Amino acid sequence: MQSSDTHGQWSSKMAFIFAAVGSAVGLGNIWRFPYMAGENGGGAFVLVYIGFVLLIGVPVLMAELTLGRRGKMSPITTIRNVAKASGSSRRWGWVGHLASLGGGLGLLSFYSVIAGWVLAYIIKAASGVFAAGFGAADAAAVLDAHYADTSSMVFWHFIFIAMTVYIVGRGINAGLEKAVTFLMPMLFLLLLVLVGYSMATGEFIMAVKYLFVPNFSELTGGAVLDAVGQAFFSLSLGLGTMVAYGAYLPKDVSIHRSAALIAGADTIIALIAGMAIFPLVFAFGLDPASGPDLIFKTLPIAFAQMPGGSIFGTMFFVLLGIAAITSSISMLEPAVSYFEERQDMNRWKSAIFGGGVAFTVGLASVFSQGELKEFYPLAAFGIEMNFFAINDFIVSNLIMPIASLLLAVFVGWFVTRDSMREEMGLPEGGIFEIWHVLIKYFCPAAIALILIWGLA
Ligand code: PFF
Numbered sequence: 160m161q162s163s164d165t166h167g168q169w170s171s172k173m174a175f176i177f178a179a180v181g182s183a184v185g186l187g188n189i190w191r192f193p194y195m196a197g198e199n200g201g202g203a204f205v206l207v208y209i210g211f212v213l214l215i216g217v218p219v220l221m222a223e224l225t226l227g228r229r230g231k232m233s234p235i236t237t238i239r240n241v242a243k244a245s246g247s248s249r250r251w252g253w254v255g256h257l258a259s260l261g262g263g264l265g266l267l268s269f270y271s272v273i274a275g276w277v278l279a280y281i282i283k284a285a286s287g288v289f290a291a292g293f294g295a296a297d298a299a300a301v302l303d304a305h306y307a308d309t310s311s312m313v314f315w316h317f318i319f320i321a322m323t324v325y326i327v328g329r330g331i332n333a334g335l336e337k338a339v340t341f342l343m344p345m346l347f348l349l350l351l352v353l354v355g356y357s358m359a360t361g362e363f364i365m366a367v368k369y370l371f372v373p374n375f376s377e378l379t380g381g382a383v384l385d386a387v388g389q390a391f392f393s394l395s396l397g398l399g400t401m402v403a404y405g406a407y408l409p410k411d412v413s414i415h416r417s418a419a420l421i422a423g424a425d426t427i428i429a430l431i432a433g434m435a436i437f438p439l440v441f442a443f444g445l446d447p448a449s450g451p452d453l454i455f456k457t458l459p460i461a462f463a464q465m466p467g468g469s470i471f472g473t474m475f476f477v478l479l480g481i482a483a484i485t486s487s488i489s490m491l492e493p494a495v496s497y498f499e500e501r502q503d504m505n506r507w508k509s510a511i512f513g514g515g516v517a518f519t520v521g522l523a524s525v526f527s528q529g530e531l532k533e534f535y536p537l538a539a540f541g542i543e544m545n546f547f548a549i550n551d552f553i554v555s556n557l558i559m560p561i562a563s564l565l566l567a568v569f570v571g572w573f574v575t576r577d578s579m580r581e582e583m584g585l586p587e588g589g590i591f592e593i594w595h596v597l598i599k600y601f602c603p604a605a606i607a608l609i610l611i612w613g614l615a
Contacts, residue, residue, distance in 0.1 A: 172412050173340070176420060178485075179395075179404055181339045183425040185486030186273050187393040189350075189479060190454050192429040193436045195389050197447030200377030201369040204386055205433070207378065211390040212426055215605060218597040219396050219563050220418045221583070222570045227405020228414070229582045233496035234259050234399030237406065238569070247573040254565045259399035259493035262558040264513055266398060267323070267490040268521035269550045272528065273451070274483040275315030277476050279305060280455065284462060284472030293463030295443045298456050305455075309529045316525050317518060323487040324514035327495055328507045339485055346478040347428065352471065353435040356461055361438025369447070370433050384613025387606065388555040393425055395486070397559030397566075399493035414583050415590055435461075451547070491517070524550055556613070564606040571599030 196204050230237025235255030242251040283289070288301060305312070357363060391397045408414075432454075439457040440447050449456065462472030491513050498509035527534065527545035535543050544552060570579065576595065585591040 172409065175404070175408055175412060176417060177339045177343065178489075179401065179417065179421050180424050181343060181482070181485030182395045182400055182404065182489035183393065183421050183486075184343065184346075184428050185482045186270060186277075186479070187389070187486070188425065188429040189432040189482070190273060190277075190451070191392060192389060193433050194449075194451055194453040195385055196370065196433060197437075197440070197453060198450065199379075199382040199385055200374060201447070202371055202373035203375050203378045204382055205370050205430075206373045207383060208386040208389055209426065211387050212394065212422055214597065215387065215563075215602050216390045216394045216396060217418050217422050218594055218602055219391075219567060220394055220401055220422060221414055221594055222566060222579075222598050223396065223399075223401035224405035224408060224414050224418065225579055225582045226566075226570065226574075227402040228408045228410075229578065230402070231406045233406075233500050234402040234493045235497045236500055237402055241574055241578075242569070245574045245578065247569075251565075251569050251573065254562055254569065255399055255402075255493075255497075257558060257565075258397055258562040259403075259497060262398040262554055262562060263400070263490045263492075263494050264517045265520065265550065265554045265558065267320070267487055267514075267517040268519075269524040269547055269554075270483070270487055270490065271319045271323070271517060271521055272312070272316050272524045272547070274319040274480060274487065275312060275317075275525075276305070276455065276528075277480045277483060278315045278319060279311060280459075281473060281476040281480060284459070284469060284476055287469050289459040289463040289468055289472050291463060293460060295445060295456070295460060297463075298459045301459065302452055302455055306529045306532065309526065312525045312528060313522065316521055319483070319487070320514045320518045320521070322484060323491055324510045326484065326488050327491045327514075328510035330506065339481075342478060342481050343485075345474075346482055347431075349471070349475050349478055350428065350431050350435060353458070353461065353475070354431055356465055357435050357438035360442065360461075360464070362441035363434075363438045365441045366434060366437035369437055369441070370430070380612040380615060383609055384556050384560075387560055387609050387613075391559035391563060392555045393429060394422060395489060397561075397563040398490060399562075400489045403493045403496055404489065410584075415585070415594070520550075523547075560606050560610055564603055564610070567598050567602040567606070571595070571603065 226237060226241055230241050232240060235252050238255045239249045239252040242249050283301065395401060436454055436457050437447065439461055440453070443457070443460060445456055458475070459472065462468040465471055491510065494513045495506065495509040498504045498512065499506055504512070523546040527547040532545060534545055536546065537544065537549065580587065580591050583591060
């Protein structure tokens, strides 16, 4: 069975753009970007991140979309077929395995844990927990209660995976398409409201300085690896997602324009999230480097002090949950489309199987929010990371860059130049030439150097 019958619903150019932006914009922008920037000292990280988005992210995004449209199958089969058509080895398909099975399901396993956290916060916000007088200490207490309640975390993790499986299993229908078209702009507006609030009440200037004035002495190898990992994470690269979405891209849609739009929207939303969160971090004397719970420590305080804060808070977490769903379906899709093609499994079985794997693996990440928060399985090697952090590191800082590096080498050196150019619908020279030089030389070299430097 071909996977094209599953995505046929992306009915127009707009629908594709929303699907792709929906995939890119998610927890990565609002939850992960601010705490990554905070852990890595702010400005220099942000600058390097933006550089990576432009010089590595956009070219790799174009490569993934072009490959997808060329091959029109699941990422694994697409890579194999394109390799064959270019006279290269079908073994390149293994890059697809690494990306869509290891990376996609690996990411979903812990992404769902954070998304479950968001769902739990919808209930808290709606039940008026973030009410007047709620301060930093209360936010910390609510968080501690959340960490202590393992069964509730397992429950929400399960619910989120179940929702993802349901949508992917049914195929992405016109309802979701419409919903996304309406809800993504809503999320954007709500973020602007939050920035407005932070500007009025928080340490706005301090935050601007923190995020935009680089202090390069803070820039370690680890920070640079985090920045490249964050660029891949945020643009949904290195897991086959954009190959899968590109497979259903109408011929007349411009790939380079789409890539610019997706990357632009994604980056702007991450920066706005930073501008909403850091003024509060400084105003309430919180530690910017406090890690994955940063937004859960800060935003509830803001909601508590706003008029109508329960409503805003509830809306915000609902929209964030939706942003997470439009991303999580795109993590599961590449693996599901492959199972469907290969193993005579139908779509439902494929989705349930993939979701089941992600749920099970994700339990380790659930426990490392609670009882195993300070359990470091690799402590013997001097690595102080819990399961959750290790899982995130392997997917974001290893699989995403390595799969993207291999993909860049594949596209730059092993796929005929003309087939890519024709698929992009570009003339020789100009944009195509710049892209080709970046993907053939710059991206592989830069990613390899960053990996070596970052890991050393
Ligand atoms: N880009 C998504 C986010 O920022 O939340 C996460 C993501 C989705 C990463 C899909 C990778 C992927 F294939």
